[in-house]
Amino acid sequence: MAENRFVGFKCxxxxxxxxxxxxxxxxxxxxxxxxYPLGNEGKIVTFTKLWTVPEGIEQLPLTxxxxxxxxxxxxxxxxxxxxxxxxxxxxxxWGHIRKIRGKDIEGFRFERLA
Amino acid sequence: MTKFGRHDDKTLLSxxxxxxxxxxxxxxxxxxxIDAVYAASMLAGELNHQVAVxxxxxxxxxxxxAAAERVENGPASGGSAVKNAYCAIACGLYDTVLVTGGxxxxxxxxxxxxxxxxxxxxxxxxxxxxxxxxxxxxxxxxLYMEKYGVTEEDLAxxxxxxxxxxxxxxxAHIQQPVTLEGIYGSPEAEVNNPIIxxxxxxxxxxxVTDGAASVLLAATEKAKEFTDTPIRIAGVGxxxxxxxxxxxxxxxxxxxxxxSAAQAFKMSKRTPRDMSFAELHDAxxxxxxxxxxxxxxxxxxxxxxxxRDGVTALDGKFPxxxxxxxxxxxxPVGATGVAQIVEMTWQLxxxxxxxxxxxxxxxxxxNLGGFANNIVAFVLERS
Amino acid sequence: xxFEVTQxxxxxxxEDIESILGVDWDIPKKPYPPKTILLPTGERMVVRExxxxxVPKLLQAITPLLTVSRDFYxxxxxxxxxxxxxxxxxxxxxxxCLIGIVDGKxxxxxxxxxxxxxxxxxxxxxxxxxxxxxxxxxxxxxxEHSMETLGAEEILVTAESPIxxxxxxxxxxxxxxxxxxxxxxxxxxxxxxxxxxxxxxxRLVMGSRPVPDDVLKKAAxxxxxxxxxxxxx
Numbered sequence: 001m002a003e004n005r006f007v008g009f010k011c012x013x014x015x016x017x018x019x020x021x022x023x024x025x026x027x028x029x030x031x032x033x034x035x036y037p038l039g040n041e042g043k044i045v046t047f048t049k050l051w052t053v054p055e056g057i058e059q060l061p062l063t064x065x066x067x068x069x070x071x072x073x074x075x076x077x078x079x080x081x082x083x084x085x086x087x088x089x090x091x092x093x094w095g096h097i098r099k100i101r102g103k104d105i106e107g108f109r110f111e112r113l114a
Numbered sequence: 115m116t117k118f119g120r121h122d123d124k125t126l127l128s129x130x131x132x133x134x135x136x137x138x139x140x141x142x143x144x145x146x147x148i149d150a151v152y153a154a155s156m157l158a159g160e161l162n163h164q165v166a167v168x169x170x171x172x173x174x175x176x177x178x179x180a181a182a183e184r185v186e187n188g189p190a191s192g193g194s195a196v197k198n199a200y201c202a203i204a205c206g207l208y209d210t211v212l213v214t215g216g217x218x219x220x221x222x223x224x225x226x227x228x229x230x231x232x233x234x235x236x237x238x239x240x241x242x243x244x245x246x247x248x249x250x251x252x253x254x255x256x257l258y259m260e261k262y263g264v265t266e267e268d269l270a271x272x273x274x275x276x277x278x279x280x281x282x283x284x285x286a287h288i289q290q291p292v293t294l295e296g297i298y299g300s301p302e303a304e305v306n307n308p309i310i311x312x313x314x315x316x317x318x319x320x321x322v323t324d325g326a327a328s329v330l331l332a333a334t335e336k337a338k339e340f341t342d343t344p345i346r347i348a349g350v351g352x353x354x355x356x357x358x359x360x361x362x363x364x365x366x367x368x369x370x371x372x373x374s375a376a377q378a379f380k381m382s383k384r385t386p387r388d389m390s391f392a393e394l395h396d397a398x399x400x401x402x403x404x405x406x407x408x409x410x411x412x413x414x415x416x417x418x419x420x421x422r423d424g425v426t427a428l429d430g431k432f433p434x435x436x437x438x439x440x441x442x443x444x445x446p447v448g449a450t451g452v453a454q455i456v457e458m459t460w461q462l463x464x465x466x467x468x469x470x471x472x473x474x475x476x477x478x479x480x481n482l483g484g485f486a487n488n489i490v491a492f493v494l495e496r497s
Numbered sequence: 498x499x500f501e502v503t504q505x506x507x508x509x510x511x512e513d514i515e516s517i518l519g520v521d522w523d524i525p526k527k528p529y530p531p532k533t534i535l536l537p538t539g540e541r542m543v544v545r546e547x548x549x550x551x552v553p554k555l556l557q558a559i560t561p562l563l564t565v566s567r568d569f570y571x572x573x574x575x576x577x578x579x580x581x582x583x584x585x586x587x588x589x590x591x592x593x594c595l596i597g598i599v600d601g602k603x604x605x606x607x608x609x610x611x612x613x614x615x616x617x618x619x620x621x622x623x624x625x626x627x628x629x630x631x632x633x634x635x636x637x638x639x640x641e642h643s644m645e646t647l648g649a650e651e652i653l654v655t656a657e658s659p660i661x662x663x664x665x666x667x668x669x670x671x672x673x674x675x676x677x678x679x680x681x682x683x684x685x686x687x688x689x690x691x692x693x694x695x696x697x698x699x700r701l702v703m704g705s706r707p708v709p710d711d712v713l714k715k716a717a718x719x720x721x722x723x724x725x726x727x728x729x730x
Binding site: 005019020045046047048049050051052053054055057061062064065066075076077078085086097098100105107 | 224225226229232237238240244245246248249252253254255256257260264307308309310311312313314356358359360361365
């Protein structure tokens with residue numbers, strides 16, 4: 001997960017967009033993809049505030065959400081903003097997500113747009 | 115089945131052996147050779163330092179040279195083992211198959227269990243971000259509250275109902291009823307029922323449990339050799355969905371349940387309306403509500419209304435989880451799918467005593483592996 | 498293990514030596530106002546202060562836990578046993594004990610002591626009735642007594658078991674007080690300050706007062722918890 005461009009993977013055969021990267025297109029089993037920028041604005045589909053957080057995560061509670069981009073792809077991730085509701089617009093922010101067994105993990109998190 | 119609960123003095127294998135022996139005795143088959151033994155367990159290797167549980171069990175039961183294997187499908191290991199046993203008999207390879215599901219997990223710290231269970235989510239898309247199963251339940255509940263007006267009180271109501279049923283089930287892990295006021299509405303509810311993953315609270319989650327359950331399956335023409343009241347597996351279904359909840363067509367729909375339930379009903383030539391009761395997979399109370407709809411018993415978005423009206427209570431028109439469900443009976447992960455079959459068998463035989471569903475003729479069960487991305491469904495009926 | 502304590506103090510010792518060795522309260526003492534708490538089971542738990550004379554019965558209740566190593570029950574029981582016995586034999590200063598009674602049976606025991614007017618030291622929390630949040634409620638009650646009845650400014654807390662740590666220290670959002678060893682074996686001390694207490698109070702400190710007379714009267718005595726309460730779950 002060293003890529004810090006927020007991109008999905010569009011199937012060259014059928015146009016379906018997948019995220020994260022994978023071998024076969026889930027719609028048509030195609031093998032060829034091109035990068036598809038997911039943009040800077042997504043909508044919160046649903047969220048939760050988790051109080052029993054896994055090891056290596058410092059935020060308590062941890063806010064997690066499923067965010068929809070461009071009507072095409074949904075992405076799961078941590079939310080940096082405290083007050084959110086379904087339908088809120090958020091943008092992806094690259095950074096430190098957590099540690100796993102002492103190793104730092106980076107990825108995209110979400111921040112509410114005004 | 116063994117009593118579900120805490121069994122510090124037993125091993126996984128001893129629980130599964132004990133349960134198997136009981137099932138064989140119930141079938142009058144203690145002295146017989148069985149063709150195959152399928153052992154279901156999700157975490158035997160990780161928690162009990164024992165792999166190849168099927169081989170271990172067939173040896174303990176003195177059933178060699180019977181075929182044996184372990185079946186693993188997450189928390190649907192039990193359901194899958196029953197399904198595989200059904201298939202093996204239906205294709206004519208075996209006449210009799212013993213299925214035992216078991217799990218011993220209470221000796222492990224809660225966070226470790228939660229982590230192992232979280233590894234059945236999509237690792238790259240979900241797990242790495244800190245997703246655990248309670249958080250997926252929280253997100254589903256939040257969505258359902260927004261879309262269909264389900265309330266926190268509804269989540270608590272399922273728990274109250276299932277605890278009441280559990281109090282009538284001598285095998286249940288938790289036999290202590292809870293009151294709605296005790297877990298919702300009173301000021302004390304804030305301490306009594308703390309938030310796990312908003313809006314999911316402690317009493318909306320099933321416990322971690324030790325236990326094992328067993329069933330003996332036999333070809334229809336052989337069944338009468340074992341019992342005068344064989345219960346027939348009339349329908350079987352299984353379906354998968356996209357693993358990550360984000361990738362589901364509609365995150366509020368358990369598509370895998372719609373497909374697998376439809377398969378089971380079609381095969382049994384029955385409809386949801388023909389069922390006398392259902393054993394659903396209420397690992398979180400929100401799941402009972404959603405499953406009651408997507409399995410076909412209530413219109414989408416109305417499951418909570420049926421719950422409020424008492425339709426799904428033990429004495430209601432359509433009881434759900436007369437055993438107490440995962441919530442009160444407990445959830446030894448690999449055992450649950452088999453325990454559902456055991457409960458349905460007892461109910462359909464009229465042997466469920468204080469929790470007997472009146473005039474039970476046919477029943478439906480669904481066993482979830484993962485967060486509803488892999489579901490095994492059954493329709494059972496009296497022969 | 499049979500143990501009999503038939504009287505407070507030891508008459509065989511001279512009154513002079515007892516006055517040297519014995520300790521009692523040396524800060525203003527006020528009684529804890531009893532309350533009832535609704536448990537998830539729908540039962541009501543009476544929370545009241547225990548009297549010194551009740552200690553022998555409390556010791557009986559704790560004794561079976563002395564050999565249960567699961568969840569660190571054994572060390573919690575052993576230490577609480579010593580603390581309560583110490584209070585009974587007048588060898589612990591400023592100690593108090595609150596008990597929870599459900600349906601006439603002893604559901605839980607909590608104790609603390611005041612180091613001085615300002616600083617209290619939280620001792621132990623034993624839930625005999627498990628799976629009903631008894632421990633959470635009694636833990637909060639003893640801090641309520643320290644802060645509100647006795648006027649403490651801070652309470653030092655520690656934990657022996659991971660469950661204790663998660664439930665008390667994490668749930669209350671406590672920070673470590675560096676440089677202070679807790680009386681319990683010199684372990685780390687976390688602190689409940691007045692601020693923290695006021696902040697968590699609406700969320701964690703529960704109960705109804707006053708307790709109806711007939712309920713309080715019934716709770717004046719108790720039976721020890723059935724042994725299978727503890728083995729549940």
